Amino acid sequence: MSCEEEVVKIGKKLEKMIANNSTDHSSASDLLKKLKDIKMNLNVLQKTRIGMTVNNFRKASKDEEVISVAKSLIKGWKKLLPAGDSSSSQGAAKVERKDSSNGDTQTLSQSAGNSPSSEEKSADNMAADGAFSSCTAANTSDPTRLKCRELLANALKVTEGLDGMGDPENIAGHIEEYIFNEFDNTNTKYKNRVRSRVANLRDLKNPQLRENVLLGLIAPEKIAKMTAEEMASDDMQELRRKYTKQSIDDHHMATTSGTRSDLFKCGKCGKKNTTYTQLQTRSSDEPMTTFVFCNECGNRWKFC
Incomplete structure (x- = not known):
């Protein structure tokens, strides 16, 4: 098992303990000591984000020994940053x-x-x-x-x-x-x-x-x-990806599933090269709603 894989495995165990609010201090201490024995490098530290996991575990823990080992790990990892004199200011x-x-x-x-x-x-x-x-x-x-x-x-x-x-x-x-x-x-x-x-x-x-x-x-x-x-945040990025995919799907539906027509005039570019689709968005006794897409400039509108 490579160094990175081992760090990821330990990180997942720590995250699980945080999520479950585990009080098994001996297991936590063993995991942190394993991390201390691993020859860490900056690349692994940045890829695995183990520093954040250990710091979150430190804040969630009530055991003094666990907190002490976690602090020691974080301080040691900070020395991996190639920034010259790490003695800071006095x-x-x-x-x-x-x-x-x-x-x-x-x-x-x-x-x-x-x-x-x-x-x-x-x-x-x-x-x-x-x-x-x-x-x-x-x-x-x-x-x-x-x-x-x-x-x-x-x-x-x-x-x-x-x-x-x-x-x-x-x-x-x-x-x-x-x-x-x-x-x-x-x-x-x-x-x-x-x-x-x-x-x-x-x-x-x-x-x-x-x-x-x-x-x-x-x-x-x-x-x-x-x-x-x-x-x-990761959640916001995922939400943006979801909306982007939805917009692409809507665009695809308008251009591939709709019916081409020159009956509608685009209010943005003035062209009549359009595609329209009809959906029942209201009660069954109401007429269908027509959604129009301009194939020239990409403008969309609802035709009632």
């Missing part, structure tokens, strides 16, 4: 900024790296192979950018039990920095991009996205550019 630097609207001076706490090189890294070097770097995001005194960072950080904090995960403020700073670097301005496009990140990260029905960002499985550079479809 000091705190205070940056003062002056609010242009009222002249008040506000203090912003920010983590400072151990070595000067971590501060000098460019935004392009903050992510290697799609993994999050632990270096601190660049400073800014722009009130709009600071507010956006605050909103992103609060969205990431919606998840409870952040032990063993990334620092929401630092990750939010990186996300905002990538968005700002793309537009080089705090214009409408910049604000809309930030708003869409905040909305999706705050979504209580999509905790997977939030945890992937906090665990570093989705790098700040990637989340800064993801589309709404890419950020959507």
Whole structure:
């Protein structure tokens, strides 16, 4: 059995225990210890999403030993991220900024790296192979950018039990920095991009996205550019696929099962190249409803 297959097998067992609210701490501890003995790599970690499963199990468990082993696993896996110095920040630097609207001076706490090189890294070097770097995001005194960072950080904090995960403020700073670097301005496009990140990260029905960002499985550079479809939860993506298939089927039915006719004129393109179908949508004593499809421009309408 390959490493990936073994991790998937253990992950499924843990998920089953979470779903069944199992209290078999000895079995859980054995599974976590097996994971600890497996030689994990970044590829397997990202493919199996075992980090999320272990973290969910940690939050669901009441056993101190299980919680401790789970935390240890998550911290160990974070070291697999190829992001240079993983020691994170140990000091705190205070940056003062002056609010242009009222002249008040506000203090912003920010983590400072151990070595000067971590501060000098460019935004392009903050992510290697799609993994999050632990270096601190660049400073800014722009009130709009600071507010956006605050909103992103609060969205990431919606998840409870952040032990063993990334620092929401630092990750939010990186996300905002990538968005700002793309537009080089705090214009409408910049604000809309930030708003869409905040909305999706705050979504209580999509905790997977939030945890992937906090665990570093989705790098700040990637989340800064993801589309709404890419950020959507698995349930939402499945629902969209269902609606897309339904639309394709409806289109197929209109063009293959209907009757071609020039009796109807399209109100959109003015052509009479149409196909129509009739369905009994009301009571049996009512006339059938005619659905018309324009073969020229794809317009649809109901003819009563």
